[in-house]
Amino acid sequence: MTRTTPVLPAATPLPLHGIAAARRIETAAAAGLPPHTLMQRAGLAVARLALAVAPHAQRVTVLAGPGNNGGDGLEAALHLTRAGRQVAVWLTTGDIQALPPDAAQSYHRAREAGVRLHTTPDTLPAADLVIDALLGLGASRAPAGAVAQAIALANAQQAPVLAVDVPSGLHAETGARLGDLAVQAAHTLSLLALKPGLFTAEGRGLCGRLWHDDLGIAAELLAAEAPLARLGASTALPLAPRGHAQHKGSFGDVAVVGGAPGMAGAARLAARAALAAGAGRVYLSPLDPASGNDDGRPELMHRPQIWLQPQGLLDRSTVVCGCGGGSVVAEVLPPVLAQAPRLVLDADALNAVATDARLQQALAGRARRGQHSVLTPHPLEAARLLRCPTAQVQADRLNAALQLAARFDAVVVLKGSGSVIAAPGRLPVINPTGNALLATAGTGDVLAGWLGGTWAQVPQQDGWPAALEAVRRHGAAADQALLQGLQGPLRAAELVEAMLHTL
Ligand SMILES: NC(=O)C1=CN([C@@H]2O[C@H](COP(=O)(O)OP(=O)(O)OC[C@H]3O[C@@H](n4cnc5c(N)ncnc54)[C@H](O)[C@@H]3O)[C@@H](O)[C@H]2O)[C@@H](O)CC1
Numbered sequence: 001m002t003r004t005t006p007v008l009p010a011a012t013p014l015p016l017h018g019i020a021a022a023r024r025i026e027t028a029a030a031a032g033l034p035p036h037t038l039m040q041r042a043g044l045a046v047a048r049l050a051l052a053v054a055p056h057a058q059r060v061t062v063l064a065g066p067g068n069n070g071g072d073g074l075e076a077a078l079h080l081t082r083a084g085r086q087v088a089v090w091l092t093t094g095d096i097q098a099l100p101p102d103a104a105q106s107y108h109r110a111r112e113a114g115v116r117l118h119t120t121p122d123t124l125p126a127a128d129l130v131i132d133a134l135l136g137l138g139a140s141r142a143p144a145g146a147v148a149q150a151i152a153l154a155n156a157q158q159a160p161v162l163a164v165d166v167p168s169g170l171h172a173e174t175g176a177r178l179g180d181l182a183v184q185a186a187h188t189l190s191l192l193a194l195k196p197g198l199f200t201a202e203g204r205g206l207c208g209r210l211w212h213d214d215l216g217i218a219a220e221l222l223a224a225e226a227p228l229a230r231l232g233a234s235t236a237l238p239l240a241p242r243g244h245a246q247h248k249g250s251f252g253d254v255a256v257v258g259g260a261p262g263m264a265g266a267a268r269l270a271a272r273a274a275l276a277a278g279a280g281r282v283y284l285s286p287l288d289p290a291s292g293n294d295d296g297r298p299e300l301m302h303r304p305q306i307w308l309q310p311q312g313l314l315d316r317s318t319v320v321c322g323c324g325g326g327s328v329v330a331e332v333l334p335p336v337l338a339q340a341p342r343l344v345l346d347a348d349a350l351n352a353v354a355t356d357a358r359l360q361q362a363l364a365g366r367a368r369r370g371q372h373s374v375l376t377p378h379p380l381e382a383a384r385l386l387r388c389p390t391a392q393v394q395a396d397r398l399n400a401a402l403q404l405a406a407r408f409d410a411v412v413v414l415k416g417s418g419s420v421i422a423a424p425g426r427l428p429v430i431n432p433t434g435n436a437l438l439a440t441a442g443t444g445d446v447l448a449g450w451l452g453g454t455w456a457q458v459p460q461q462d463g464w465p466a467a468l469e470a471v472r473r474h475g476a477a478a479d480q481a482l483l484q485g486l487q488g489p490l491r492a493a494e495l496v497e498a499m500l501h502t503l
């Protein structure tokens with residue numbers, strides 16, 4: 001039988017398939033079943049979820065589009081009618097002959113079952129629940145005509161919306177909107193394969209609560225298709241406990257280079273985060289010569305101008321560079337890029353690299369010299385590095401992160417809703433944790449510092465595991481704060497403390 005499960009929080013990593021692979025999975029699954037079985041299962045799963053999430057909804061409106069997504073909606077309408085609900089379907093296409101065969105069959109089944117079908121929205125009654133079965137995997141252009149009208153209608157209702165497979169107007173693979181209009185769902189039931197666009201860019205926001213139904217197919221059919229990405233897990237594997245005989249030298253050193261005049265706070269936040277993440281010793285090397293120690297955290301050690309020392313902290317620490325770096329960070333980047341064995345580059349350091357071909361060359365050459373780098377751009381910083389508009393980065397976040405990783409031979413964390421972690425030769429990961437409580441100044445500095453503090457404890461590894469864990473935990477702390485009722489924002493200094501108390 002089919003199985004509907006909530007997707008988040010994700011206990012284990014999950015494969016995310018692109019549209020072409022999702023279609024191949026569907027074809028392979030259909031081949032082993034009697035005709036029309038998958039759509040019947042999909043419709044039944046939608047109807048069951050509708051009854052579960054909106055048990056008191058007596059009046060249900062189904063908005064059915066011109067393809068098989070509409071077919072799923074017609075099947076759901078049939079089951080909900082049988083369950084005694086007052087169901088009204090608006091089939092947005094007037095051309096029944098043009099329905100694909102599966103959807104046509106569902107249309108006839110729905111009619112025979114006495115489902116009320118409307119050819120115009122004008123006659124639709126009020127609804128307690130709306131089912132969005134307008135567009136699914138086949139959504140290929142900006143919604144227009146009746147489909148656009150139906151999306152606007154769904155969004156104008158007070159009633160919650162349950163989206164079938166994908167909120168209509170969202171691109172299932174990239175998480176970008178196809179046009180101005182997209183369904184704002186309260187629930188989305190993803191069918192068969194999970195798609196990356198549900199988890200990044202606009203996806204998380206438009207999907208509401210995300211559910212998955214496997215339509216009863218064998219797990220091997222999913223495993224046979226290569227995913228485009230994987231969804232990370234929401235909880236960490238338990239860390240090895242600290243050994244009795246371990247000492248501060250066992251947990252690595254972090255040096256933070258940042259904090260130009262007026263921006264001391266950014267570097268301090270990163271240093272505090274590195275310390276909280278568990279680094280043995282954390283040094284703060286400010287770019288502002290007038291900047292003193294962080295009095296709120298006497299554990300941090302003030303070490304001016306480490307970039308001028310030929311051999312010292314820069315050569316043996318995990319270096320976090322850029323936080324509040326301003327334009328002066330460009331001057332210290334040549335020695336930092338040349339010497340740091342493990343380097344996290346954030347914010348202004350990335351902006352400096354974006355405008356200087358020599359710095360770009362130095363960064364890209366680090367991996368060949370056995371030095372590891374992690375870049376943590378937000379979308380605008382990524383756009384500067386890629387020399388393209390921010391909208392282009394957001395239109396395909398997986399690809400933007402992969403391009404940056406390849407160009408600089410580095411681990412890349414493309415931040416924002418559904419942060420993407422990419423590295424050459426690895427399947428990219430979309431982080432499942434986090435929410436808009438993090439949308440406040442300084443939380444990026446905390447991420448960079450925590451990443452450095454985690455990495456310093458495992459210096460023999462490249463930055464990949466530390467990046468995954470830091471991004472996960474950063475978001476998990478925000479998720480926990482949301483559960484605890486914080487209205488937001490989660491201020492950056494408090495985020496450090498919250499991360500300490502998050503698993
Ligand atoms: N065929 C099957 O066996 C199954 C199909 N499934 C459903 O089928 C969906 C995919 O079906 P389709 O491939 O037919 O694709 P869709 O139903 O997503 O949409 C395709 C149709 O929408 C039109 N369209 C695309 N963009 C539009 C826009 N912006 N404005 C107006 N019309 C637009 C296309 O011209 C085409 O007629 C899945 O998402 C899933 O919901 C599930 O039932 C599982 C089984």
Ligand SMILES: Nc1ncnc2c1ncn2[C@@H]1O[C@H](COP(=O)(O)OP(=O)(O)O)[C@@H](O)[C@H]1O
Nearest residue numbers: 378415416434435436438439441442443444445
């Ligand atoms: N809406 C959101 N959902 C999830 N994460 C978010 C959201 N907004 C911001 N974040 C996270 O907050 C952090 C912000 O970093 P950044 O933009 O560099 O800020 P700053 O430079 O001010 O510290 C990133 O880790 C980002 O992924």
Ligand SMILES: [K+]
Nearest residue numbers: 135164166168
């Ligand atoms: K849909």
